[in-house]
Amino acid sequence: MTNPLRDPRDRRLPRVPGPCALVVFGVTGDLARKKLIPAVYDLANRGLLPPGFVLLGFARRDWGDGDFEQIAKEAAKKGARTGWREEVWHRIAEATKFLPGSFDDDDAFDQLAQLLKDLDESHGTDGNAAFYLSIPPNAFPTVLKQMERTGMADNEQTNSWRRVVVEKPFGHDLASAIELNRLVDEVFTADDVFRIDHYLGKETVQNLLALRFANELFEPIWNSHHIDSVQITMAEDVGIESRAGFYEGTGAARDVLQNHLLQLLALTAMDEPVHFDAAALRAEKIKVLNAVCLPKELAAYAVRGQYDQGWLAGERVKGYQAEEGVKPQSTTETFAAIRLDVETRRWAGVPFYLRTGKRLPRRVTEIGIVFKKAPHLPFAQNDTEELGANQLVVRVQPDEGVTLRFGSKVPGTTMEVRDVAMDFLYGEAFTENSPEAYERLLLDVLLGDAALFPRNEEVEASWRIIDPIEALWTHQDEHHGGPELYRAGEWGPRGADEMLARDGRAWRRP
Ligand SMILES: NC(=O)c1ccc[n+]([C@@H]2O[C@H](COP(=O)([O-])OP(=O)(O)OC[C@H]3O[C@@H](n4cnc5c(N)ncnc54)[C@H](OP(=O)(O)O)[C@@H]3O)[C@@H](O)[C@H]2O)c1
CATH class of the missing domain: 3.30.360.10 (Dihydrodipicolinate Reductase; domain 2)
Incomplete structure:
Protein backbone atom coordinates (compact mmCIF):
# COMPACT_ATOMS: atom_id res chain seq x y z
CA MET A 1 0.00 0.00 0.00
CA THR A 2 1.31 3.47 -0.78
CA ASN A 3 1.97 5.79 2.09
CA PRO A 4 -0.52 8.68 1.85
CA LEU A 5 1.93 10.96 3.66
CA ARG A 6 4.72 10.40 1.17
CA ASP A 7 5.08 13.00 -1.55
CA PRO A 8 5.17 11.13 -4.89
CA ARG A 9 7.95 13.51 -5.97
CA ASP A 10 10.13 12.41 -3.03
CA ARG A 11 13.30 11.07 -4.64
CA ARG A 12 15.43 10.42 -1.60
CA LEU A 13 14.64 6.73 -1.44
CA PRO A 14 16.18 4.57 -4.17
CA ARG A 15 13.73 3.92 -6.96
CA VAL A 16 13.72 0.41 -8.44
CA PRO A 17 12.13 -0.13 -11.84
CA GLY A 18 9.54 -2.82 -12.47
CA PRO A 19 10.35 -6.07 -14.31
CA CYS A 20 11.69 -5.51 -17.83
CA ALA A 21 14.03 -6.55 -20.62
CA LEU A 22 16.92 -4.40 -21.80
CA VAL A 23 17.74 -5.13 -25.44
CA VAL A 24 21.11 -3.75 -26.54
CA PHE A 25 21.59 -3.55 -30.31
CA GLY A 26 25.33 -3.38 -30.97
CA VAL A 27 26.22 -5.11 -27.72
CA THR A 28 29.68 -6.14 -28.99
CA GLY A 29 30.64 -2.51 -29.70
CA ASP A 30 32.83 -0.03 -27.89
CA LEU A 31 30.08 1.86 -26.04
CA ALA A 32 28.33 -1.29 -24.81
CA ARG A 33 31.54 -2.78 -23.45
CA LYS A 34 32.94 0.41 -21.93
CA LYS A 35 29.75 1.92 -20.51
CA LEU A 36 26.51 -0.04 -20.83
CA ILE A 37 27.50 -3.47 -19.49
CA PRO A 38 29.41 -1.97 -16.51
CA ALA A 39 26.37 0.27 -15.82
CA VAL A 40 24.07 -2.78 -15.74
CA TYR A 41 26.45 -4.47 -13.28
CA ASP A 42 26.66 -1.37 -11.05
CA LEU A 43 22.88 -1.02 -10.96
CA ALA A 44 22.49 -4.70 -10.05
CA ASN A 45 25.19 -4.38 -7.40
CA ARG A 46 23.34 -1.44 -5.84
CA GLY A 47 20.12 -3.48 -5.78
CA LEU A 48 18.47 -1.21 -8.34
CA LEU A 49 17.48 -3.85 -10.88
CA PRO A 50 14.25 -5.77 -10.37
CA PRO A 51 14.12 -9.58 -10.02
CA GLY A 52 12.39 -9.90 -13.43
CA PHE A 53 15.23 -8.22 -15.35
CA VAL A 54 16.77 -9.70 -18.49
CA LEU A 55 19.58 -8.43 -20.70
CA LEU A 56 19.40 -9.30 -24.37
CA GLY A 57 22.33 -8.54 -26.67
CA PHE A 58 22.14 -8.35 -30.47
CA ALA A 59 25.07 -7.89 -32.89
CA ARG A 60 26.61 -9.35 -36.01
CA ARG A 61 29.37 -11.39 -34.43
CA ASP A 62 28.61 -15.07 -34.25
CA TRP A 63 29.04 -15.51 -30.52
CA GLY A 64 27.26 -18.16 -28.50
CA ASP A 65 25.75 -17.33 -25.07
CA GLY A 66 28.91 -18.70 -23.38
CA ASP A 67 31.33 -16.50 -25.37
CA PHE A 68 29.17 -13.49 -24.80
CA GLU A 69 28.89 -14.10 -21.08
CA GLN A 70 32.67 -14.33 -20.78
CA ILE A 71 33.28 -11.12 -22.76
CA ALA A 72 30.50 -9.24 -20.98
CA LYS A 73 31.90 -10.32 -17.62
CA GLU A 74 35.36 -9.03 -18.51
CA ALA A 75 33.82 -5.74 -19.67
CA ALA A 76 31.80 -5.43 -16.46
CA LYS A 77 34.82 -6.20 -14.27
CA LYS A 78 36.99 -3.69 -16.11
CA GLY A 79 34.46 -0.86 -16.18
CA ALA A 80 32.50 -1.34 -12.94
CA ARG A 81 32.46 1.59 -10.53
CA THR A 82 31.36 -0.48 -7.54
CA GLY A 83 33.20 -3.44 -6.00
CA TRP A 84 33.14 -6.82 -7.71
CA ARG A 85 30.76 -9.45 -6.35
CA GLU A 86 30.68 -12.73 -8.18
CA GLU A 87 27.13 -13.56 -7.00
CA VAL A 88 25.79 -10.31 -8.50
CA TRP A 89 27.34 -11.13 -11.87
CA HIS A 90 26.03 -14.69 -11.60
CA ARG A 91 22.47 -13.35 -11.27
CA ILE A 92 22.90 -11.08 -14.32
CA ALA A 93 24.50 -13.88 -16.37
CA GLU A 94 21.59 -16.21 -15.63
CA ALA A 95 19.22 -13.69 -17.18
CA THR A 96 21.42 -12.72 -20.17
CA LYS A 97 20.98 -13.86 -23.78
CA PHE A 98 22.93 -13.08 -26.94
CA LEU A 99 21.40 -13.27 -30.39
CA PRO A 100 23.72 -13.04 -33.42
CA GLY A 101 22.31 -11.43 -36.53
CA SER A 102 22.57 -8.67 -39.04
CA PHE A 103 20.20 -5.71 -39.01
CA ASP A 104 18.87 -6.56 -42.46
CA ASP A 105 18.16 -10.17 -41.48
CA ASP A 106 14.39 -10.63 -41.05
CA ASP A 107 14.80 -14.10 -39.53
CA ALA A 108 17.08 -12.78 -36.80
CA PHE A 109 14.52 -10.11 -35.85
CA ASP A 110 11.68 -12.64 -35.90
CA GLN A 111 13.76 -14.75 -33.50
CA LEU A 112 14.40 -11.73 -31.33
CA ALA A 113 10.68 -10.93 -31.14
CA GLN A 114 9.98 -14.55 -30.17
CA LEU A 115 12.81 -14.54 -27.62
CA LEU A 116 11.31 -11.48 -25.96
CA LYS A 117 8.01 -13.32 -25.60
CA ASP A 118 9.74 -16.46 -24.26
CA LEU A 119 11.73 -14.45 -21.73
CA ASP A 120 8.57 -12.74 -20.60
CA GLU A 121 7.14 -16.16 -19.78
CA SER A 122 10.29 -17.62 -18.22
CA HIS A 123 11.52 -14.53 -16.33
CA GLY A 124 8.32 -12.50 -15.89
CA THR A 125 9.34 -9.25 -17.60
CA ASP A 126 5.65 -8.21 -17.76
CA GLY A 127 6.03 -7.37 -21.45
CA ASN A 128 8.22 -4.33 -20.69
CA ALA A 129 11.27 -3.66 -22.84
CA ALA A 130 13.81 -0.91 -23.52
CA PHE A 131 15.71 -1.05 -26.83
CA TYR A 132 19.13 0.59 -26.76
CA LEU A 133 20.44 1.59 -30.21
CA SER A 134 24.17 1.38 -29.54
CA ILE A 135 24.83 1.13 -33.27
CA PRO A 136 26.22 3.22 -36.14
CA PRO A 137 23.76 6.04 -36.91
CA ASN A 138 23.31 4.88 -40.51
CA ALA A 139 21.79 1.64 -39.14
CA PHE A 140 19.00 3.47 -37.21
CA PRO A 141 16.43 3.36 -40.06
CA THR A 142 16.92 -0.39 -40.71
CA VAL A 143 16.64 -1.33 -37.04
CA LEU A 144 13.61 0.90 -36.46
CA LYS A 145 11.86 -0.60 -39.50
CA GLN A 146 12.61 -4.12 -38.23
CA MET A 147 11.13 -3.25 -34.85
CA GLU A 148 8.04 -1.90 -36.55
CA ARG A 149 7.71 -4.94 -38.83
CA THR A 150 7.96 -7.42 -35.98
CA GLY A 151 5.67 -5.40 -33.71
CA MET A 152 8.46 -5.27 -31.13
CA ALA A 153 7.83 -1.61 -30.43
CA ASP A 154 4.17 -2.18 -29.52
CA ASN A 155 3.00 -2.70 -25.97
CA GLU A 156 1.07 -5.91 -26.26
CA GLN A 157 -0.14 -6.05 -22.69
CA THR A 158 -2.04 -3.25 -21.03
CA ASN A 159 0.18 -1.35 -18.58
CA SER A 160 3.39 -2.60 -20.21
CA TRP A 161 5.86 -0.27 -21.90
CA ARG A 162 8.27 -0.27 -24.85
CA ARG A 163 10.98 2.42 -24.98
CA VAL A 164 13.84 3.23 -27.32
CA VAL A 165 17.18 4.76 -26.39
CA VAL A 166 18.92 6.74 -29.13
CA GLU A 167 22.61 7.62 -28.92
CA LYS A 168 24.08 10.82 -30.32
CA PRO A 169 24.73 12.04 -32.99
CA PHE A 170 21.10 13.08 -33.45
CA GLY A 171 21.57 13.82 -37.14
CA HIS A 172 24.21 15.77 -39.03
CA ASP A 173 22.25 18.98 -39.49
CA LEU A 174 18.70 20.23 -39.03
CA ALA A 175 17.30 18.43 -42.09
CA SER A 176 18.76 15.03 -41.12
CA ALA A 177 17.69 15.49 -37.48
CA ILE A 178 14.10 16.17 -38.59
CA GLU A 179 14.24 13.08 -40.78
CA LEU A 180 15.63 10.94 -37.92
CA ASN A 181 12.98 12.27 -35.54
CA ARG A 182 10.29 11.45 -38.09
CA LEU A 183 11.58 7.89 -38.41
CA VAL A 184 11.68 7.36 -34.66
CA ASP A 185 8.25 8.95 -34.19
CA GLU A 186 6.74 6.57 -36.73
CA VAL A 187 7.64 3.64 -34.50
CA PHE A 188 7.58 5.04 -30.95
CA THR A 189 5.49 7.72 -29.25
CA ALA A 190 7.43 10.82 -28.11
CA ASP A 191 7.23 9.87 -24.42
CA ASP A 192 8.91 6.54 -25.15
CA VAL A 193 11.98 8.01 -26.87
CA PHE A 194 15.05 8.63 -24.71
CA ARG A 195 17.92 10.50 -26.37
CA ILE A 196 21.17 10.10 -24.49
CA ASP A 197 23.27 13.20 -23.87
CA HIS A 198 25.50 11.65 -21.24
CA TYR A 199 26.49 15.09 -19.91
CA PHE A 371 30.43 38.75 -12.69
CA LYS A 372 30.65 42.46 -13.36
CA LYS A 373 33.20 44.43 -11.42
CA ALA A 374 31.99 46.38 -8.38
CA PRO A 375 30.68 49.75 -9.63
CA HIS A 376 32.83 51.66 -7.16
CA LEU A 377 35.96 50.75 -5.16
CA PRO A 378 36.77 52.85 -2.11
CA PHE A 379 40.42 51.65 -2.23
CA ALA A 380 43.43 53.19 -3.89
CA GLN A 381 43.95 51.89 -7.43
CA ASN A 382 47.22 50.16 -6.52
CA ASP A 383 45.49 48.24 -3.73
CA THR A 384 43.20 46.41 -6.16
CA GLU A 385 45.61 45.84 -9.04
CA GLU A 386 45.49 42.07 -8.43
CA LEU A 387 41.72 41.94 -8.11
CA GLY A 388 39.89 40.30 -11.03
CA ALA A 389 36.17 39.88 -11.65
CA ASN A 390 34.24 37.66 -9.22
CA GLN A 391 33.65 34.25 -10.75
CA LEU A 392 31.53 31.24 -9.96
CA VAL A 393 32.88 28.14 -11.66
CA VAL A 394 30.92 24.90 -11.85
CA ARG A 395 33.47 22.17 -12.51
CA VAL A 396 31.68 19.41 -14.42
CA GLN A 397 34.75 17.19 -14.72
CA PRO A 398 37.26 16.26 -13.37
CA ASP A 399 37.53 17.46 -9.70
CA GLU A 400 33.73 17.82 -9.69
CA GLY A 401 32.66 20.77 -7.59
CA VAL A 402 32.14 24.52 -7.44
CA THR A 403 34.67 27.32 -7.00
CA LEU A 404 33.86 30.88 -6.00
CA ARG A 405 36.54 33.46 -6.75
CA PHE A 406 36.38 36.78 -4.94
CA GLY A 407 38.67 39.48 -3.59
CA SER A 408 40.17 39.27 -0.13
CA LYS A 409 42.51 41.40 1.92
CA VAL A 410 46.12 40.27 1.85
CA PRO A 411 47.29 39.84 5.49
CA GLY A 412 49.46 42.68 6.76
CA THR A 413 49.28 46.34 7.56
CA THR A 414 48.56 47.42 3.97
CA MET A 415 45.10 47.31 2.35
CA GLU A 416 45.88 45.16 -0.63
CA VAL A 417 42.99 43.13 -2.15
CA ARG A 418 43.69 40.04 -4.19
CA ASP A 419 41.68 37.15 -5.71
CA VAL A 420 41.16 34.06 -3.56
CA ALA A 421 39.14 30.88 -4.20
CA MET A 422 36.61 29.06 -2.06
CA ASP A 423 36.17 25.45 -3.13
CA PHE A 424 33.45 22.87 -2.78
CA LEU A 425 34.63 19.43 -3.84
CA TYR A 426 32.10 16.65 -4.28
CA GLY A 427 34.67 14.04 -3.32
CA GLU A 428 35.28 15.71 0.04
CA ALA A 429 31.79 16.88 0.98
CA PHE A 430 30.02 13.55 0.49
CA THR A 431 31.08 10.04 1.37
CA GLU A 432 29.06 8.43 -1.40
CA ASN A 433 30.61 8.30 -4.87
CA SER A 434 28.63 9.80 -7.71
CA PRO A 435 27.06 7.25 -10.04
CA GLU A 436 28.44 7.11 -13.57
CA ALA A 437 26.36 9.12 -16.06
CA TYR A 438 25.33 5.97 -17.96
CA GLU A 439 24.34 4.22 -14.74
CA ARG A 440 22.03 7.08 -13.83
CA LEU A 441 20.57 7.46 -17.32
CA LEU A 442 19.98 3.75 -17.85
CA LEU A 443 18.11 3.60 -14.56
CA ASP A 444 15.99 6.60 -15.60
CA VAL A 445 15.11 4.89 -18.89
CA LEU A 446 13.89 1.79 -17.04
CA LEU A 447 11.96 4.00 -14.62
CA GLY A 448 10.49 6.05 -17.47
CA ASP A 449 11.83 9.28 -15.99
CA ALA A 450 12.61 11.56 -18.95
CA ALA A 451 13.84 14.64 -17.05
N1 LIG B 1 31.93 4.71 -28.16
C1 LIG B 1 31.58 5.78 -27.50
O1 LIG B 1 32.22 6.17 -26.52
C2 LIG B 1 30.36 6.58 -27.90
C3 LIG B 1 30.12 7.82 -27.28
C4 LIG B 1 28.97 8.53 -27.62
C5 LIG B 1 28.09 8.02 -28.56
N2 LIG B 1 28.36 6.83 -29.17
C6 LIG B 1 27.37 6.33 -30.15
O2 LIG B 1 26.98 5.02 -29.78
C7 LIG B 1 26.73 4.23 -30.92
C8 LIG B 1 27.62 2.99 -30.86
O3 LIG B 1 28.98 3.38 -30.86
P1 LIG B 1 30.20 2.37 -30.68
O4 LIG B 1 31.41 3.19 -30.52
O5 LIG B 1 29.88 1.34 -29.66
O6 LIG B 1 30.24 1.67 -32.14
P2 LIG B 1 30.99 0.34 -32.56
O7 LIG B 1 32.09 0.01 -31.61
O8 LIG B 1 31.31 0.48 -34.01
O9 LIG B 1 29.87 -0.80 -32.39
C9 LIG B 1 28.81 -0.95 -33.31
C10 LIG B 1 27.97 -2.14 -32.90
O10 LIG B 1 26.92 -2.30 -33.88
C11 LIG B 1 26.96 -3.61 -34.41
N3 LIG B 1 26.61 -3.57 -35.82
C12 LIG B 1 27.07 -2.70 -36.76
N4 LIG B 1 26.50 -2.96 -37.96
C13 LIG B 1 25.68 -4.01 -37.76
C14 LIG B 1 24.81 -4.74 -38.61
N5 LIG B 1 24.66 -4.44 -39.90
N6 LIG B 1 24.11 -5.77 -38.08
C15 LIG B 1 24.25 -6.09 -36.77
N7 LIG B 1 25.05 -5.43 -35.91
C16 LIG B 1 25.76 -4.41 -36.41
C17 LIG B 1 28.37 -4.09 -34.23
O11 LIG B 1 28.35 -5.50 -34.18
P3 LIG B 1 29.63 -6.38 -34.62
O12 LIG B 1 30.80 -5.75 -33.94
O13 LIG B 1 29.31 -7.72 -34.09
O14 LIG B 1 29.73 -6.28 -36.10
C18 LIG B 1 28.72 -3.47 -32.88
O15 LIG B 1 28.21 -4.26 -31.84
C19 LIG B 1 27.00 5.13 -32.12
O16 LIG B 1 25.77 5.72 -32.51
C20 LIG B 1 27.92 6.21 -31.55
O17 LIG B 1 27.79 7.41 -32.27
C21 LIG B 1 29.46 6.11 -28.86
Missing part, protein backbone atom coordinates in the same frame (compact mmCIF):
# COMPACT_ATOMS: atom_id res chain seq x y z
CA LEU A 200 23.00 15.44 -18.46
CA GLY A 201 23.61 12.29 -16.40
CA LYS A 202 26.58 13.87 -14.66
CA GLU A 203 26.03 14.73 -11.02
CA THR A 204 27.60 18.18 -11.36
CA VAL A 205 25.28 19.13 -14.21
CA GLN A 206 22.27 18.24 -12.09
CA ASN A 207 23.86 20.14 -9.23
CA LEU A 208 23.72 23.27 -11.34
CA LEU A 209 19.93 23.10 -10.91
CA ALA A 210 20.27 22.53 -7.15
CA LEU A 211 22.76 25.39 -6.88
CA ARG A 212 20.50 27.80 -8.71
CA PHE A 213 17.06 26.80 -7.54
CA ALA A 214 17.54 25.39 -4.03
CA ASN A 215 19.50 28.41 -2.75
CA GLU A 216 18.60 32.03 -2.17
CA LEU A 217 22.16 33.18 -2.73
CA PHE A 218 22.64 32.93 -6.48
CA GLU A 219 19.32 33.44 -8.25
CA PRO A 220 18.88 37.17 -7.43
CA ILE A 221 22.18 37.95 -9.15
CA TRP A 222 21.76 35.45 -12.02
CA ASN A 223 21.05 38.06 -14.70
CA SER A 224 22.51 40.82 -16.84
CA HIS A 225 22.55 43.31 -13.95
CA HIS A 226 25.31 41.35 -12.24
CA ILE A 227 26.75 38.89 -14.76
CA ASP A 228 29.24 40.14 -17.33
CA SER A 229 29.60 36.97 -19.41
CA VAL A 230 29.43 33.19 -19.28
CA GLN A 231 32.16 30.86 -20.52
CA ILE A 232 31.45 27.20 -21.11
CA THR A 233 34.47 25.03 -21.90
CA MET A 234 34.86 21.38 -22.73
CA ALA A 235 38.52 20.61 -23.34
CA GLU A 236 40.10 17.25 -24.08
CA ASP A 237 43.79 16.45 -24.05
CA VAL A 238 43.36 13.42 -26.29
CA GLY A 239 43.31 13.58 -30.09
CA ILE A 240 40.81 11.68 -32.21
CA GLU A 241 42.33 8.34 -31.14
CA SER A 242 41.14 5.67 -33.60
CA ARG A 243 37.85 7.42 -34.46
CA ALA A 244 38.82 9.17 -37.72
CA GLY A 245 35.99 7.35 -39.52
CA PHE A 246 33.44 9.03 -37.28
CA TYR A 247 35.22 12.36 -36.72
CA GLU A 248 36.14 13.24 -40.31
CA GLY A 249 33.38 15.45 -41.68
CA THR A 250 31.76 15.69 -38.24
CA GLY A 251 34.14 17.94 -36.30
CA ALA A 252 34.01 19.63 -32.92
CA ALA A 253 30.87 21.75 -33.45
CA ARG A 254 28.65 18.82 -34.43
CA ASP A 255 30.27 16.41 -31.97
CA VAL A 256 30.18 18.58 -28.83
CA LEU A 257 28.75 22.09 -29.30
CA GLN A 258 25.44 21.01 -30.81
CA ASN A 259 24.58 18.73 -27.91
CA HIS A 260 26.63 18.89 -24.69
CA LEU A 261 27.54 22.59 -24.70
CA LEU A 262 24.15 23.87 -25.82
CA GLN A 263 22.51 21.73 -23.13
CA LEU A 264 24.86 23.25 -20.53
CA LEU A 265 24.00 26.72 -21.85
CA ALA A 266 20.28 25.96 -21.59
CA LEU A 267 20.59 24.76 -17.98
CA THR A 268 22.70 27.78 -17.05
CA ALA A 269 20.38 30.32 -18.66
CA MET A 270 16.91 28.85 -18.09
CA ASP A 271 14.29 30.24 -15.72
CA GLU A 272 13.10 28.24 -12.75
CA PRO A 273 10.93 25.28 -13.83
CA VAL A 274 7.48 25.13 -12.27
CA HIS A 275 8.19 21.57 -11.10
CA PHE A 276 11.26 19.40 -11.19
CA ASP A 277 9.89 17.08 -13.87
CA ALA A 278 10.64 16.34 -17.51
CA ALA A 279 7.92 18.51 -19.06
CA ALA A 280 8.62 21.57 -16.90
CA LEU A 281 12.40 21.36 -17.36
CA ARG A 282 12.02 20.92 -21.08
CA ALA A 283 9.68 23.91 -21.36
CA GLU A 284 12.31 26.18 -19.79
CA LYS A 285 15.25 24.77 -21.77
CA ILE A 286 13.44 25.11 -25.08
CA LYS A 287 12.59 28.75 -24.31
CA VAL A 288 16.31 29.47 -23.93
CA LEU A 289 17.36 27.57 -27.05
CA ASN A 290 14.73 29.39 -29.09
CA ALA A 291 15.98 32.72 -27.71
CA VAL A 292 19.62 32.09 -28.73
CA CYS A 293 20.90 34.51 -31.40
CA LEU A 294 24.03 34.33 -33.48
CA PRO A 295 26.16 37.48 -33.73
CA LYS A 296 25.64 39.65 -36.82
CA GLU A 297 29.36 39.43 -37.65
CA LEU A 298 29.32 35.65 -37.49
CA ALA A 299 32.74 35.19 -39.11
CA ALA A 300 34.34 37.12 -36.24
CA TYR A 301 32.56 35.09 -33.55
CA ALA A 302 32.65 31.54 -34.90
CA VAL A 303 36.27 30.43 -34.71
CA ARG A 304 37.53 26.98 -35.66
CA GLY A 305 40.91 25.33 -35.45
CA GLN A 306 42.72 22.10 -36.13
CA TYR A 307 45.52 20.67 -34.00
CA ASP A 308 49.00 20.53 -35.38
CA GLN A 309 51.82 18.47 -33.94
CA GLY A 310 53.14 19.53 -30.55
CA TRP A 311 53.98 18.47 -27.02
CA LEU A 312 51.53 17.25 -24.41
CA ALA A 313 52.48 15.99 -20.94
CA GLY A 314 56.09 15.65 -22.06
CA GLU A 315 55.20 13.58 -25.11
CA ARG A 316 55.46 14.52 -28.76
CA VAL A 317 52.07 14.07 -30.46
CA LYS A 318 51.17 14.20 -34.14
CA GLY A 319 48.94 16.71 -35.86
CA TYR A 320 45.37 15.92 -36.96
CA GLN A 321 46.38 15.65 -40.63
CA ALA A 322 48.87 12.91 -39.75
CA GLU A 323 46.34 10.81 -37.80
CA GLU A 324 45.41 7.48 -39.35
CA GLY A 325 42.29 7.65 -41.51
CA VAL A 326 42.28 11.45 -41.88
CA LYS A 327 42.01 12.69 -45.47
CA PRO A 328 44.90 14.78 -46.81
CA GLN A 329 44.04 18.50 -46.59
CA SER A 330 41.11 17.69 -44.30
CA THR A 331 39.23 20.81 -43.15
CA THR A 332 37.48 19.07 -40.26
CA GLU A 333 37.77 21.28 -37.16
CA THR A 334 39.07 19.83 -33.89
CA PHE A 335 38.42 23.11 -32.05
CA ALA A 336 35.37 25.37 -32.13
CA ALA A 337 34.59 28.55 -30.21
CA ILE A 338 31.48 30.66 -30.65
CA ARG A 339 29.74 33.62 -29.09
CA LEU A 340 26.00 33.35 -28.59
CA ASP A 341 23.50 35.79 -27.13
CA VAL A 342 20.30 34.88 -25.34
CA GLU A 343 17.73 37.48 -26.27
CA THR A 344 15.65 37.65 -23.12
CA ARG A 345 15.20 40.29 -20.44
CA ARG A 346 17.37 38.26 -18.06
CA TRP A 347 20.31 37.90 -20.46
CA ALA A 348 20.23 40.90 -22.79
CA GLY A 349 23.82 42.03 -23.41
CA VAL A 350 25.49 39.03 -21.70
CA PRO A 351 27.60 37.04 -24.16
CA PHE A 352 27.82 33.26 -23.78
CA TYR A 353 31.18 32.02 -25.05
CA LEU A 354 31.33 28.31 -25.82
CA ARG A 355 34.48 26.42 -26.75
CA THR A 356 35.56 22.85 -27.19
CA GLY A 357 38.68 21.23 -28.55
CA LYS A 358 40.96 18.25 -28.72
CA ARG A 359 44.66 18.17 -27.85
CA LEU A 360 44.22 21.10 -25.46
CA PRO A 361 46.47 21.23 -22.36
CA ARG A 362 44.13 19.24 -20.12
CA ARG A 363 40.81 17.47 -19.87
CA VAL A 364 38.34 19.80 -18.25
CA THR A 365 34.67 20.77 -18.54
CA GLU A 366 33.41 23.81 -16.68
CA ILE A 367 30.85 26.58 -16.67
CA GLY A 368 32.39 29.90 -15.67
CA ILE A 369 30.04 32.69 -14.60
CA VAL A 370 32.00 35.94 -14.74
CA LEU A 452 17.45 14.24 -18.22
CA PHE A 453 16.79 13.42 -21.86
CA PRO A 454 16.56 16.05 -24.62
CA ARG A 455 13.47 15.86 -26.84
CA ASN A 456 12.95 16.49 -30.57
CA GLU A 457 12.29 20.23 -30.17
CA GLU A 458 15.56 20.73 -28.26
CA VAL A 459 17.58 18.77 -30.80
CA GLU A 460 16.05 20.71 -33.68
CA ALA A 461 16.47 24.09 -31.93
CA SER A 462 20.16 23.24 -31.37
CA TRP A 463 20.70 22.42 -35.04
CA ARG A 464 19.07 25.73 -35.98
CA ILE A 465 21.92 27.39 -34.07
CA ILE A 466 24.70 25.21 -35.51
CA ASP A 467 23.60 25.02 -39.19
CA PRO A 468 24.51 28.67 -40.10
CA ILE A 469 27.93 28.20 -38.47
CA GLU A 470 28.60 25.05 -40.50
CA ALA A 471 27.41 26.85 -43.66
CA LEU A 472 29.81 29.72 -42.94
CA TRP A 473 32.73 27.32 -42.48
CA THR A 474 31.90 25.45 -45.70
CA HIS A 475 31.88 28.80 -47.48
CA GLN A 476 35.24 29.69 -45.89
CA ASP A 477 36.69 26.32 -47.02
CA GLU A 478 35.76 27.13 -50.59
CA HIS A 479 36.89 30.76 -50.63
CA HIS A 480 39.42 31.39 -47.87
CA GLY A 481 40.91 28.09 -46.71
CA GLY A 482 40.36 25.67 -43.84
CA PRO A 483 40.62 26.00 -40.06
CA GLU A 484 43.50 27.81 -38.36
CA LEU A 485 46.14 25.43 -37.00
CA TYR A 486 47.00 25.39 -33.30
CA ARG A 487 49.86 23.56 -31.68
CA ALA A 488 48.83 20.48 -29.68
CA GLY A 489 49.09 21.37 -25.99
CA GLU A 490 47.93 24.97 -26.46
CA TRP A 491 44.49 26.44 -25.72
CA GLY A 492 43.31 26.52 -29.34
CA PRO A 493 44.02 28.88 -32.25
CA ARG A 494 44.94 32.54 -31.87
CA GLY A 495 41.59 33.49 -33.41
CA ALA A 496 39.80 32.25 -30.26
CA ASP A 497 41.75 34.68 -28.07
CA GLU A 498 41.24 37.48 -30.58
CA MET A 499 37.50 36.84 -30.52
CA LEU A 500 37.31 37.57 -26.79
CA ALA A 501 39.86 40.37 -26.96
CA ARG A 502 37.59 42.09 -29.49
CA ASP A 503 34.95 42.19 -26.73
CA GLY A 504 37.52 43.37 -24.13
CA ARG A 505 37.58 39.98 -22.42
CA ALA A 506 39.86 36.95 -22.09
CA TRP A 507 39.27 33.22 -21.69
CA ARG A 508 39.55 31.76 -18.23
CA ARG A 509 42.52 29.42 -17.89
CA PRO A 510 40.86 26.38 -16.25
